[in-house]
Amino acid sequence: MSRIPVTVTVNGVAHRREVEPRLLLSDFLRHELGLTGTHVGCEHGVCGACTIRLDGAPVRSCLIFAVQADGHAIATVEGLAPTRGTLSVLQQAFQDAHGLQCGYCTPGILMTVSAFLEETPDPSEEEVRHALSGNLCRCTGYQHIVDAVLLAARRLREAR
Amino acid sequence: MKPAPFDWHTPGSIEEALALKARFGEEARFLAGGQSLVPAMNFRVAQPAVLVDLNRVVGLDAILAEADGTLSIGAMARNARVERDATAGNHPILAEALHEVAHPQIRNRGTLGGNLSHADPASEMPAVMLALDARFVLRSARGARDMPAASFFLAPLTTALEPDEMLAEIRIPALPRGAGTAFLEVARRRGDYAMMGVAAMVARDADGVCTAARLAFCSAGPTPMLAPRASAALVGTRLTEADIAAAADLARQEVEPMGSVQASPAYQRHLAGVVAARALRLAWERAA
Amino acid sequence: METRHIGRPLTRNEDPRLLTGRALFVDDVELPGMLHAAFLRSPHAHAEIRAVDTAAAKARAGVLAVITADDLGEYWKPGPLLVPPPPIAGMTFRQRCQVPLAKGVVRHLGEPIVMVVAESRYVAEDALGDIVVDYAPLPVVGDLEAAVAPASPRVHPDLPDNIAAEVVQRKGDYAAARARAAHVIRRRFLYDRGASIPMETRGIVAAWDGKADRLTVWDTTQAPVVIRNGLAAMLGLSERQVRVIAPFIGGGFGPKMMMFYPEEVLVPWIALRLERPVKWIEDRLEHFTATTHERGQIHEAEIALDAEGRVLGVRDEFLMDTGAYNPYGLTVPLNSQCTLLNCYDIAAYESRFRAVYTNRTLVTPYRGAGRQHGVFVMERLMDAAARVVGLDRIEIRRRNLIPPDRFPYRNEIIFQDFAPLTYDSGNYAPILGKALDAIGYDRFVAEEQPKARAEGRHLGLGLVMYVEGTGIGPYEGAKVRVQSSGKVTLATGIGTQGQGHFTAFAQVVAEQLGVDPRDVEVTTGDTDQFDWGVGTFASRGAVVAGAATHGAATAVRAKILKAAAEHFECAEADLVLEEGKVSIAGVPERHITLGALAQLANPLRGAVKPGTEPGLEATSYFGPEMGATAAGAHAMVIELDAETMRPTILRYVVVHDCGTVLNPLILAGQVQGGVAQGIGNAFFEQLAWTEDGQLLNASLADYLIPTALDVPRMEVLHTETPSPLNPLGTKGAGEGGAIPVGALFAQAIEDALDLPARGIEVTEIPLSPSRLWEIAHGDG
Numbered sequence A: 001m002s003r004i005p006v007t008v009t010v011n012g013v014a015h016r017r018e019v020e021p022r023l024l025l026s027d028f029l030r031h032e033l034g035l036t037g038t039h040v041g042c043e044h045g046v047c048g049a050c051t052i053r054l055d056g057a058p059v060r061s062c063l064i065f066a067v068q069a070d071g072h073a074i075a076t077v078e079g080l081a082p083t084r085g086t087l088s089v090l091q092q093a094f095q096d097a098h099g100l101q102c103g104y105c106t107p108g109i110l111m112t113v114s115a116f117l118e119e120t121p122d123p124s125e126e127e128v129r130h131a132l133s134g135n136l137c138r139c140t141g142y143q144h145i146v147d148a149v150l151l152a153a154r155r156l157r158e159a160r
Numbered sequence B: 001m002k003p004a005p006f007d008w009h010t011p012g013s014i015e016e017a018l019a020l021k022a023r024f025g026e027e028a029r030f031l032a033g034g035q036s037l038v039p040a041m042n043f044r045v046a047q048p049a050v051l052v053d054l055n056r057v058v059g060l061d062a063i064l065a066e067a068d069g070t071l072s073i074g075a076m077a078r079n080a081r082v083e084r085d086a087t088a089g090n091h092p093i094l095a096e097a098l099h100e101v102a103h104p105q106i107r108n109r110g111t112l113g114g115n116l117s118h119a120d121p122a123s124e125m126p127a128v129m130l131a132l133d134a135r136f137v138l139r140s141a142r143g144a145r146d147m148p149a150a151s152f153f154l155a156p157l158t159t160a161l162e163p164d165e166m167l168a169e170i171r172i173p174a175l176p177r178g179a180g181t182a183f184l185e186v187a188r189r190r191g192d193y194a195m196m197g198v199a200a201m202v203a204r205d206a207d208g209v210c211t212a213a214r215l216a217f218c219s220a221g222p223t224p225m226l227a228p229r230a231s232a233a234l235v236g237t238r239l240t241e242a243d244i245a246a247a248a249d250l251a252r253q254e255v256e257p258m259g260s261v262q263a264s265p266a267y268q269r270h271l272a273g274v275v276a277a278r279a280l281r282l283a284w285e286r287a288a
Numbered sequence C: 001m002e003t004r005h006i007g008r009p010l011t012r013n014e015d016p017r018l019l020t021g022r023a024l025f026v027d028d029v030e031l032p033g034m035l036h037a038a039f040l041r042s043p044h045a046h047a048e049i050r051a052v053d054t055a056a057a058k059a060r061a062g063v064l065a066v067i068t069a070d071d072l073g074e075y076w077k078p079g080p081l082l083v084p085p086p087p088i089a090g091m092t093f094r095q096r097c098q099v100p101l102a103k104g105v106v107r108h109l110g111e112p113i114v115m116v117v118a119e120s121r122y123v124a125e126d127a128l129g130d131i132v133v134d135y136a137p138l139p140v141v142g143d144l145e146a147a148v149a150p151a152s153p154r155v156h157p158d159l160p161d162n163i164a165a166e167v168v169q170r171k172g173d174y175a176a177a178r179a180r181a182a183h184v185i186r187r188r189f190l191y192d193r194g195a196s197i198p199m200e201t202r203g204i205v206a207a208w209d210g211k212a213d214r215l216t217v218w219d220t221t222q223a224p225v226v227i228r229n230g231l232a233a234m235l236g237l238s239e240r241q242v243r244v245i246a247p248f249i250g251g252g253f254g255p256k257m258m259m260f261y262p263e264e265v266l267v268p269w270i271a272l273r274l275e276r277p278v279k280w281i282e283d284r285l286e287h288f289t290a291t292t293h294e295r296g297q298i299h300e301a302e303i304a305l306d307a308e309g310r311v312l313g314v315r316d317e318f319l320m321d322t323g324a325y326n327p328y329g330l331t332v333p334l335n336s337q338c339t340l341l342n343c344y345d346i347a348a349y350e351s352r353f354r355a356v357y358t359n360r361t362l363v364t365p366y367r368g369a370g371r372q373h374g375v376f377v378m379e380r381l382m383d384a385a386a387r388v389v390g391l392d393r394i395e396i397r398r399r400n401l402i403p404p405d406r407f408p409y410r411n412e413i414i415f416q417d418f419a420p421l422t423y424d425s426g427n428y429a430p431i432l433g434k435a436l437d438a439i440g441y442d443r444f445v446a447e448e449q450p451k452a453r454a455e456g457r458h459l460g461l462g463l464v465m466y467v468e469g470t471g472i473g474p475y476e477g478a479k480v481r482v483q484s485s486g487k488v489t490l491a492t493g494i495g496t497q498g499q500g501h502f503t504a505f506a507q508v509v510a511e512q513l514g515v516d517p518r519d520v521e522v523t524t525g526d527t528d529q530f531d532w533g534v535g536t537f538a539s540r541g542a543v544v545a546g547a548a549t550h551g552a553a554t555a556v557r558a559k560i561l562k563a564a565a566e567h568f569e570c571a572e573a574d575l576v577l578e579e580g581k582v583s584i585a586g587v588p589e590r591h592i593t594l595g596a597l598a599q600l601a602n603p604l605r606g607a608v609k610p611g612t613e614p615g616l617e618a619t620s621y622f623g624p625e626m627g628a629t630a631a632g633a634h635a636m637v638i639e640l641d642a643e644t645m646r647p648t649i650l651r652y653v654v655v656h657d658c659g660t661v662l663n664p665l666i667l668a669g670q671v672q673g674g675v676a677q678g679i680g681n682a683f684f685e686q687l688a689w690t691e692d693g694q695l696l697n698a699s700l701a702d703y704l705i706p707t708a709l710d711v712p713r714m715e716v717l718h719t720e721t722p723s724p725l726n727p728l729g730t731k732g733a734g735e736g737g738a739i740p741v742g743a744l745f746a747q748a749i750e751d752a753l754d755l756p757a758r759g760i761e762v763t764e765i766p767l768s769p770s771r772l773w774e775i776a777h778g779d780g
Ligand SMILES: Cc1cc2nc3c(=O)[nH]c(=O)nc-3n(C[C@H](O)[C@H](O)[C@H](O)COP(=O)(O)OP(=O)(O)OC[C@H]3O[C@@H](n4cnc5c(N)ncnc54)[C@H](O)[C@@H]3O)c2cc1C
Pocket: A044, A045, A046, B029, B030, B031, B032, B033, B034, B035, B036, B037, B038, B039, B075, B076, B100, B101, B102, B103, B106, B109, B110, B111, B112, B113, B114, B115, B116, B117, B118, B120, B122, B123, B124, B125, B161, B165, B166, B167, B168, B191, B192, B193, B194, C701
C-alpha cells in the first residue's frame, strides 16, 4: 500500500511521517505521534471525544484522514496548559468545578470549549449547553461541566 | 471500525477533479467534508477504491450574490461558513436550518454540496432547497447542466448525479417580494436528524393576501418532499388559523413518512401537521 | 463526628493528569512489536455454523494468527459462573456461561467466532473481510413472553425450556393480606433493554515478558484482582506471574466488571503464544452487541390496601431477559425482587421471577442493576393506589414509610449478598419533606399547575422515592504506608472509573494521619500494588474499600504515635499529629516530621525491636456483614409539548441519604451522573430489534444518550443517616441517581397530560415522544 508523506504542526511542533491514506487523523495523533490525550469513543462523529482544533476550528479527528491534515496546524489537549505541571484557566476551572469524572470525554470537551469561549466570552448557561451538545459525557450529567465553562469564562473575562 | 484501503487523489482544480472522476467512475467517490462518507467508511458500509478529495480544489467554495439576486454557493462551502456568511444571510432560512444540522464541529467540516449530494431524506438542507426553488449545477468532464432541486433527489441516498458528475454549485433565486421563511423540525435531541421537519416560504402582498407558498418536508418520504396541495391551498388566503389548519391537514395527507427507530409513521404524519402549522405562522409573521 | 478532611468538597487529586491528556487509558498503552486483534462476530442472532473458511485471511500480508474455536483446544471452555446464586429454597438455576469463540452455533448477535491478530488493526479488519462463514439461520428467541411458551424454540437445546432461573420468595402471608384488603390493584409493567455505553469502550493489552517470566495485562475492568486470579488459573500460570492493571478507565457502570469476556480470555492467551504484545480495543459497533446489556423485564404486579391506603401486601411476578448466557447468576433479578418493597413498611410480599434465555446479548448489572425495575413497579402501584383510595400521591407514600424506630428493618427475603434483606438504618420522612419543599409541591398543586392549564400549558410534577442496597461484601483491603518523604501511599485492589477514589480515599487517610490529602498518593487497580479484593460495583467502592482504608490508616496512626512516643520518650496521649508532623502538646517546637519518623522506623543499622515490624505501614481488610441501604427521593416538574410530546424538565430535585458523606462535591457529581443515565433510560435509550434479532440502532447516532441540552440543572440535597455497619458510617451512592427516574417520568407525564382522568396510565419504560403519542391516544 502506498504511503504518503505528511507534515503536520501539532501544538506548534512540526511532525513528518509517511502514512497510508486511510489512517484516521485520530489514530495518527494517538499512535503515530503518541499524543494519546485525544480520545476515541465512536469513530462515527457523534461522541466528540476526538475533537481537536484544525486551523483553529474544532473538528472530529475520527472523520478526517491524516493525509488531509498535511500542511495544517492542529491543537490538541496536550497543548492547552501553558507549561508542564500547570493548568490553563479552562483546565483549572474544570478541576475546581469538578467538571470531569472518568475524564474520557474531557479532552474533546476542552477543545470544543476553548474555541467556544474565544468566540463567546460571556456566554449564558443556555449557550454553554448548546456549545456542549456535540460532546457526549456519560459520567457527569453535564452540570459541573456547565459550571466549569461558566467559571472559566468569568475568570478569563476578569483576567483581561 | 477502520476504513478499507483506497487510493487518494487531491486535485487542485475542478478540471483535474472531474478528469479523475471520469477516469474512475463508480469506483471513485468525491470526498467533501467527509462527515457522512468517512463514518460510512469506518463502518465499512462504504468501501470506495478511490477517493477524489475536493478539499484542495480552488474555486469550489465561493458564496456570491449575483445581480439578479441569485445566491450562488460553491459545493465545497463549509456549512459553518454558509451559516455565518453575510451574503447567504439574505436567506435567513439557510442559517436557521443549518443550525439544526449536526453540531458546530461537524458543520466546521461538512459542506453544503456534500450534504445535498448525500441525499439523506431525513436531512434538512435538501428540503430547504426545495422550498427555496434552488437549482443545482452539475459538472463533468463532458460539460455542465443544471436542474431544479426537485429533480435532483431520486431516492434515499440517490441523486441524479451521473458517475462522472460533480455537484458544483447551488443557485438560490431571490425570494418573491414580501416573502418570509421558516425552518422547523422535531428531533429527538439537538443535532439529530429530524423525525419530521419543514421548510416554509410564504409571500404576502400589501393587502395581506398570500401570493406564493412552498412547503417542503424532510423525513417525510424517500426524498425531500414538496407538499404542492397544501402550498397551493394557501395562495389567496390571509393565513388565518383556519387556513393554516387546512393547509396543515393537507400536508399531513401529502407526506409519506416511512417510520424510523425513533418514530412511527403515524406519529411522523401527525408531526407533519404540527410543524407545518407552526412554521407557517412563523413565516407569515416574518413576511409581514 | 468532628472531622478535618472527611466531608469536605475537596477538588480531585486525579484531575490534572486527566485534564492535560497525560492519564493512561488502556488504548494509550504502546509497546514495541505490538500486534492488534480483531474479531469476526456473528451477524445472526441464532444460527448454526456449518463451516468457517479462514484460508484467505491467513494468507493476507501482515496477519499473524487466525484463531477459531477448534484452534483453542483445551483452552476452549465456557467462562466461569461469576456470582453463584444464593441459597434460596426451591429455586431453579440453570447455568450457561459464554464461550470464548462460538463452536457450531452462535446464540447472539456479535458473538465472536474468529480472532485475527495482525500488524495493525486496519489489517486485522481487512482480514475479517476475507473469512467466509457458512451459517444456517435458526429460529430466534427474542420476545420474552414467547420465549416461555412451551412451543418456543430454545436458546440452549440441551435444556428443557428457556428458563435460566426461577425463584419464589415470600414475606408474611400475602393471601391473607389480600383477603383483608379493601382495594386490590393489578397492573402490568414493561421495562425494556438498554445499554450502559461508557464513553470508553472495552479494551485489553497483554504482554508476555519471557525474561521476567511474567504476563502483564492492561484491562478496562472494574475488578482487576479477580481477573488476575482467573487468568492465572486459565493460563496455567501462578498468580505471581500475572499482573493486571486497570489504569484510568473511561466509565464502567457495571458491564466492565469481572466478566471474563471472550476477548479478555483470548488476548492474553494469544500474546503468550506469539510472545508479542497484543492489543484489542473494542470499537463502538462491537460494543453494542459484545458488551453486556441490561433492563428487559415484564411484571404482573398486584397491591392490596386497606381503606385508609395502608399497603397490606404486594404480589409480583416477572420475566427477566437474561440474554444468551448468564454468568452473573441471579444478581439483577434478585435486585429487582429485593428493591421492590422500597422504603415502605409492607408486611406481606410474594414474588416470583423467571430469568429467561433469549438470543440477545448477555445481561449483567448496569448502574441500578435491576433496582430501578422494582422501584418502577412499586412507585407506579402507589400512584395507581392513591387514585383508587382517593389520597394525594404524597399522602399515600407518607402513610406507608418505614418509621425511623423500626430500623434495622427486616424484609426477610434473601438479597444478592446472600444475607436476609435488612435495611441497616434510615429516616425516610425527612427525605420526603425536603423533596416536597425543594420542588415547591404545595405551590405547584395549588397555583402553578392550575394557572398553566388555564393557559393551555401542560405542566406535570413527579415525586418518587427509592432505596438502594449498597456496599455489599464480601470484602476489600487497603495498604497505607508513610514514605520517607513524608508522603503517604494508599493501595487498594478495586479499579476506578471516575468515582474520585484518588481523592475520597486520600481524605480518609488524611483524616487519620493529619496530612494534606494532596500528599496521599492513591493507587487502585494494579495487582502488583495490592492484590486482595473484589472490585468496584454495587456502589461498594467508597463503602467497603473506604472502610478498609480507614482501618489501615487507623493502624498506621497508632504506629506513628507509638514510634513518636518512643522517640520523645513521652506518653502517646501527649502527642499531636497534624500537618505532617508529630509534636508534643503545648510544646510545638518539639516535633518530628512523618518522613523522619518513617526513616526511624526503617533503621539502616541496629535492628528493629523484637516483636515490631519495620515501617509505618499497615494493611487492613473490611467485610461488611451485609449491605447498607441508602434512600432518597427525586422530584421534577416538566412541561410537555402536547403536540409533539417532547418534555422539557423545568426543575429537578434530588434528596439523597447515603450516610456519612466523604466528599460532597464528588457525591453530587455521582448523583448528577446517575440522574443523567436515568433520564436516558427513561426517555431516550432503547435498543431496537427486528423479529429476526437484528439490532437497528447500533450506533451513537441512533442509540440516544442524553446531551447537555437533555439533562437539566439539578438541585442535590442530603440527609445523613450514618450506617452502623462500617466505621465511617457511609453508604454507597453510585447508583441512586439512576434508580427512580423511570418512575418519576411516568408520574410527571401522567400529571402533565392528566392522563389518568382519561383512564390512561403510563406503565412502561423507556418512553419516547412517538410512543407517548400512541399512549396518549389510547394505544397503550
Ligand atoms: C454526528 C453527526 C450528525 C449529523 N447530523 C446531521 C443532521 O442532523 N442533518 C444533516 O443533514 N446531516 C447531518 N450529518 C451529516 C453532515 O451534515 C454531513 O456533513 C453531510 O451530510 C455530508 O457533507 P460532507 O461535506 O461531509 O460530505 P461527504 O461526507 O464528504 O460526502 C457525502 C457524499 O456526497 C458525495 N459528495 C460530496 N460532495 C460532492 C459533490 N460536490 N459532488 C458530488 N458528490 C459529492 C460523497 O462522495 C459522498 O458520497 C451529521 C453528521 C454527523 C457526523
